[in-house]
Amino acid sequence: MKVTVIGLGLIGGSIAIDLRKAGVATELTGVDLNAEHGQKAVALGLVDKVETEDKALQNADIVILAIPVNAMCQLLPSLLDAVKSTAVVIDTGSTKNLICRSVANHPKREQLVAAHPIAGTENSGPEAAFSGLFRNKTNIICEKERSSDHSLEVAMRVFNALGLRTIFMEPEEHDKHVAYVSHLSHVSSFLLGQTVLDIEKDEKNIFALAGSGFASTVRLAKSSPEMWAPIFEQNLEYLSQALLEYIMHLQRFHYYLMKRDIKELNRIMSSANEIRRVLDGIELKTKSQQSETHIIEPNNNGSTKN
Amino acid sequence: MKVTVIGLGLIGGSIAIDLRKAGVATELTGVDLNAEHGQKAVALGLVDKVETEDKALQNADIVILAIPVNAMCQLLPSLLDAVKSTAVVIDTGSTKNLICRSVANHPKREQLVAAHPIAGTENSGPEAAFSGLFRNKTNIICEKERSSDHSLEVAMRVFNALGLRTIFMEPEEHDKHVAYVSHLSHVSSFLLGQTVLDIEKDEKNIFALAGSGFASTVRLAKSSPEMWAPIFEQNLEYLSQALLEYIMHLQRFHYYLMKRDIKELNRIMSSANEIRRVLDGIELKTKSQQSETHIIEPNNNGSTKN
Structure with a gap:
């Protein structure tokens, strides 16, 4: 599938690497306001090419949004306008309420999957990207019922390829x-x-x-x-x-x-000291996520992960 | 040398392991108010035996003090009274001012080296002890001029055996x-x-x-x-x-x-963000301590480290 990644930093770059590895992305196009980041992302092989936003959205099957959350809110309405009707847009924002609200009444809302893959390091920029950043980490999907079945299915292929375990929550929560x-x-x-x-x-x-x-x-x-x-x-x-x-x-x-x-x-x-219980849990999660309602295990959902 | 370790937790236990490894300690005696800790320390091989404080101090060449700092202040005067005149006492307390003051006028003050080997983990007790805890870490000696040359020399053999880099500071600083x-x-x-x-x-x-x-x-x-x-x-x-x-x-x-x-x-x-400069420095230190006035490199000082 043709994947466009908007924002070629730690998050966007790491997603690009593993989508290519897993075979989910056959063509990777990058978009970044920072021209230097764009060049580096191509040089590092994160994406095949860098294009303007308009052009990169035209034929994309999947659009990954990994930019600051205020820019997401501004961009999302026009981005949904621009993508083709079968495209799936995934945002990776660390907040979910305002992002969901920014497209609450958008006619193409069902093409968006509002997500938060919880992973990162203290480093940023395309050089910070690496394969495996998301492996065994938790992913939250918000307002699942507002995304179409097709959008969710495609998004789950993406999340499974990254090794994420997905749970569902409301944006406020x-x-x-x-x-x-x-x-x-x-x-x-x-x-x-x-x-x-x-x-x-x-x-x-x-x-x-x-x-x-x-x-x-x-x-x-x-x-x-x-x-x-x-x-x-x-x-x-x-x-x-x-x-x-x-x-x-x-x-x-x-x-x-x-x-x-x-x-x-x-x-x-x-x-x-009771935090020990919690931290042991976090460490455990990297081996096997504790079972909890609503968890979808990777590879249960038509994943193409290899 | 006969080494007595008072306090068989993370710090005392880890010192015991590496003093034996380096050949500095030929006989290791432990003291701990907690009988269970004492038994575990023997079972884990941290020390050869556990004795009462009085007995363990009688023939010790080196006494390592690794107990809570308030207990150190209480214990130090009578401990200096009890050790033989050639013994060297090293405290490892994380504060130095009150500890130094507790024996400021003690006639055997020069047998004490007031130190703070800066290392640790969030774990405690004898099971938390491990070899290498102090390797390439910083050690502070306070009131160096109040310790005799003999005491400092013996203490440096201990610190070098642990892999510590020693610097000097006043207690307040x-x-x-x-x-x-x-x-x-x-x-x-x-x-x-x-x-x-x-x-x-x-x-x-x-x-x-x-x-x-x-x-x-x-x-x-x-x-x-x-x-x-x-x-x-x-x-x-x-x-x-x-x-x-x-x-x-x-x-x-x-x-x-x-x-x-x-x-x-x-x-x-x-x-x-400027903290990055500092953290990079801390990471560097584990490879080679940045040169700084007053640093004594391990193995320069009659170390018996093998």
Whole structure:
């Protein structure tokens, strides 16, 4: 099938690599506002060629959208207008509510599958793309009932080729959950990085003492602001709620620290230790997804994965 | 040499393994208030035997102290009283100011080397110990001038056997730096974990959407409260300062988020991106420590490492 990937960064590039590998894509066309990214994507073999959006949409069977979420909302209506009537459009946005709303009344809404394959690294751009990024990761489809059976079927071939396990959620529920388990982590990491960079101005060599724990906690502070600022804005309400709760917890901890209430600090940390259960689950997922209602296993759905 | 390790957890256990491997320890005796830990340490071969503190100190050439920092402050004076006059005591505490003060006027102060080998994982107990934990990690010695030449020489044999690179700092400077690059990371991680566990009570399956970014950010929330609560209390002043700065940054970010000031959010995140330089440095360190004043390279100092 002819696949057009709009946005040739970490996500779009990694999808391109594995769609070609799996034989789902026989022809890969890229679109990127950044000409340099486009050239690199061709040079790296992520796509066969780069074209203008108009041209790249004309004959595409599948269109993958992997650009910042605000650009998605702007682009989606005209993009659905432009694609042929059998084409399937898949967006990969990290927020889902505003994206779904942007085409809620579009006559070709059923050609869109609103998805969020939950994977990534702190790196960005076409050089960051790699095969296997999505293997055994979770994918969310929102408003499944608004996509046609044909669109869902084609989209599942794509997701299965990437090795994703797909579950279904409503956009509001999705956005609330990712505010806590993804967006808040990014904010906390960005500002932890900032706090320590700030003090570095006064304290030379402060990082001589930084170890692997610090590295792990601030890793996400390397993430792309261009990608994340629009995500945070689109998920403002839930992220704000998560952030205020986090700040409240930090202030409470600070209060007991200043009171030297070791017993209470101990209690808070012991309670946080329960996260071990969750993290063990995340690690397990990479081997075999825990069974849960609504999960579709790869290869059950007419996948062409080889 | 006869080595006594007090505290048979991740740190004490890992030191024991590598001191035996390197031939520095010919006889290893363990001390632990927790009888079960003691038995496990013997069963795992970390130490040859477990004894009471009094007995284990009598003939020890080297005493390694790897217990919570509040217990160190309490124990150190009587421990120095008890060891023979040629013995060298090394503490591995994550704070240094109060520990140094606890024996500031002790007649046998020069037999102590106040150190902080900066390594660890989120796991604890004797089963968490492993060979190589300290390899290519940074070690801080505080108040070097208060230790005798003999004590420093023996201690350097220990640190070199572990593969540590040693630098020197004053206790206050040490405690301030670790407040930012270690203790704050732990607090942020504990409370991020707590925030998300809290919301989980209302939102089932919230962790279905958690990915590797979340796992990386909350990994330290698995750490031992018994070890960390005393560290936080001993470093209360600097940790409080770091925590308030961090909370201020989070609140500022929240303010711009609510104003939908994307430009400012972008600016904050771009500035935090500079952490990449630091993290690349931390990764580099595991290969070859960047040269810096006061660094003593392993194997330059009469090491018996094999």
